[in-house]
Amino acid sequence: MPLDLVSHKHRVADAGEAIDYCFRQGWSDGLPVVPPTEERVLQMLEAAGLPADKEVGFIKDREISITAEKVAINAVLAGCKPEYMPVVVAAIEGITDPAWAYHGPSTTTSGPAVLIIVNGPIARELDINSGENLFGPGWRANLTIGRAVRLVMRNVCGSLPAVLDRATHGHPGKLSYVIAENEQESPWTPMHVDRGFRAEQSTVTVLAADGPRQIFNQLSATTEGVLTTMADDMRISGGVVGQTYYVVLLAGEHMEIVARDGWSKTDVKRYLFENTMNNYAHLRRTQRFPMPIKPGDETRIRPLVSHEDMFFILPAGGKAGAFSSYIPGWAKASWSRMVTKEIKR
Amino acid sequence: MIELLDPTRELRSGQMSYAPRPSSLKGKRVALIENTKYNSDRLLEMIGEILVEEYGVAETKMYHKRYSSVPAHEEIITDVRKTCDIMIAGVGDCGSCSSGSVLDGIRLEKEKIPSASIVTHVFVNTGRAMAKQWSVPDYKFLVMEHPIANLPEDELRAKARAIVPEIVDLLLKAPETKAAMSMAAE
Numbered sequence: 444m445p446l447d448l449v450s451h452k453h454r455v456a457d458a459g460e461a462i463d464y465c466f467r468q469g470w471s472d473g474l475p476v477v478p479p480t481e482e483r484v485l486q487m488l489e490a491a492g493l494p495a496d497k498e499v500g501f502i503k504d505r506e507i508s509i510t511a512e513k514v515a516i517n518a519v520l521a522g523c524k525p526e527y528m529p530v531v532v533a534a535i536e537g538i539t540d541p542a543w544a545y546h547g548p549s550t551t552t553s554g555p556a557v558l559i560i561v562n563g564p565i566a567r568e569l570d571i572n573s574g575e576n577l578f579g580p581g582w583r584a585n586l587t588i589g590r591a592v593r594l595v596m597r598n599v600c601g602s603l604p605a606v607l608d609r610a611t612h613g614h615p616g617k618l619s620y621v622i623a624e625n626e627q628e629s630p631w632t633p634m635h636v637d638r639g640f641r642a643e644q645s646t647v648t649v650l651a652a653d654g655p656r657q658i659f660n661q662l663s664a665t666t667e668g669v670l671t672t673m674a675d676d677m678r679i680s681g682g683v684v685g686q687t688y689y690v691v692l693l694a695g696e697h698m699e700i701v702a703r704d705g706w707s708k709t710d711v712k713r714y715l716f717e718n719t720m721n722n723y724a725h726l727r728r729t730q731r732f733p734m735p736i737k738p739g740d741e742t743r744i745r746p747l748v749s750h751e752d753m754f755f756i757l758p759a760g761g762k763a764g765a766f767s768s769y770i771p772g773w774a775k776a777s778w779s780r781m782v783t784k785e786i787k788r
Numbered sequence: 789m790i791e792l793l794d795p796t797r798e799l800r801s802g803q804m805s806y807a808p809r810p811s812s813l814k815g816k817r818v819a820l821i822e823n824t825k826y827n828s829d830r831l832l833e834m835i836g837e838i839l840v841e842e843y844g845v846a847e848t849k850m851y852h853k854r855y856s857s858v859p860a861h862e863e864i865i866t867d868v869r870k871t872c873d874i875m876i877a878g879v880g881d882c883g884s885c886s887s888g889s890v891l892d893g894i895r896l897e898k899e900k901i902p903s904a905s906i907v908t909h910v911f912v913n914t915g916r917a918m919a920k921q922w923s924v925p926d927y928k929f930l931v932m933e934h935p936i937a938n939l940p941e942d943e944l945r946a947k948a949r950a951i952v953p954e955i956v957d958l959l960l961k962a963p964e965t966k967a968a969m970s971m972a973a974e
Contacts (some may be wrong), residue, residue, distance in 0.1 A: 448793060450794045451793075451798055451916075452792065455789070455791075461792055478790065480791065504858075513797070516795040517795045522880070546857060546859070550914070552882050552884075599796065599797045601796070605913070607917045610883070681948060778855055778857060
């Protein structure tokens with residue numbers, strides 16, 4: 444396997460100086476990085492079984508070819524263990540897929556991050572968190588895999604904040620936004636199986652997404668009660684009129700109620716679809732659509748999503764607490780598709 | 789002493805090669821590529837009207853992108869190449885659409901169609917970064933004051949009126965590249 448590295452080499456005095464040097468070169472997201480030495484980069488490539496010159500992704504609108512070598516260097520910077528490299532590679536394959544349409548979601552003022560959902564056995568092997576503190580700190584895999592993807596976007600694709608990443612606000616998920624589904628305790632088939640993979644395969648799903656929004660309901664003992672709160676909160680969320688994707692994350696106590704009631708994913712999706720509709724008059728009055736209000740607008744319905752299958756229902760989050768979350772996708776679903784790639788090992 | 793591997797794309801800088809310019813716009817067919825942002829089509833229409841009335845342009849043809857965050861799709865590029873002599877793109881008033889309009893200009897100059905891309909002033913560095921990504925850091929595009937999406941008709945028309953001379957200048961006279969300047973010096 445050819446592992447000859449072609450990247451330019453920068454000489455520095457020692458490891459301490461290297462961290463400052465990386466900051467000065469503009470290679471960091473604002474946190475200290477691990478110095479990308481040849482030895483560490485080669486370990487990354489070996490763990491993924493990739494030659495250095497292998498093209499992992501190509502972005503037509505930028506004429507950018509992303510090689511395994513550059514992915515490996517950025518994975519080192521991010522603090523990944525070598526065994527995380529196949530996950531990072533699959534995520535890069537995802538965001539460079541023409542269906543994900545890199546230019547829009549990476550450059551837009553609306554500031555989505557790359558939500559990365561890991562499914563299959565690798566999630567357990569690498570200890571990718573699917574439970575308590577789902578989006579929080581404490582798990583190296585969750586924090587460094589997403590960080591590596593963002594550093595590739597920054598260093599290889601030119602998606603620099605305030606330059607080719609014009610997010611007005613963005614959100615903290617742009618540092619890293621990696622979760623796993625709680626497949627072990629789920630009453631349902633996992634997401635990757637729904638999307639055509641086998642349960643024993645491991646996959647990465649990438650979605651250009653807003654930040655998570657948490658809902659609270661400790662009064663309900665029924666699924667309908669829990670979902671009433673969820674739907675009411677979702678109705679005016681994300682871009683509202685864009686009709687994007689939604690990832691709905693049901694955590695411990697809520698998930699137990701839904702499982703006990705025997706609701707299928709389709710039942711949940713249908714309930715949310717039917718209970719998140721808006722009427723045109725309201726959307727015009729609140730300046731989501733242009734005024735004036737036309738005859739019939741009070742009863743003319745705009746669904747939040749184009750179809751109930753644009754809701755993705757996943758068990759994830761801690762066991763304790765009457766909280767669940769949902770994540771709106773970016774803009775319109777047709778502008779940037781959710782993409783799932785197999786993690787090759 | 790330790791050695792660090794460069795994590796960046798290690799871009800090389802090239803020179804923009806502009807399409808040959810006509811001596812006037814008289815009788816030319818002008819493509820207007822609007823990016824679907826609110827007021828973009830109206831502004832380009834107004835620019836087109838002025839070019840027809842005052843510069844003898846034969847006709848204008850409006851193209852609509854699929855949505856604002858993408859470059860013009862292949863069918864647009866092919867049709868412009870076949871049926872138009874000149875192209876004007878815009879108006880980039882957001883992150884992904886401003887850089888998208890700059891890209892449309894670069895692509896069509898490569899197809900030998902003299903082009904003018906317009907972005908709003910808060911996105912100048914984004915347009916410039918896109919040009920760098922295409923290894924043509926000195927590519928010239930035009931800048932209009934931000935915003936345009938919420939402007940009434942009369943203010944929009946004033947903006948169109950103000951930028952037309954710059955458009956005409958860019959379409960009739962290619963900016964001097966460093967290579968051309970050094971050749972002239974010799």
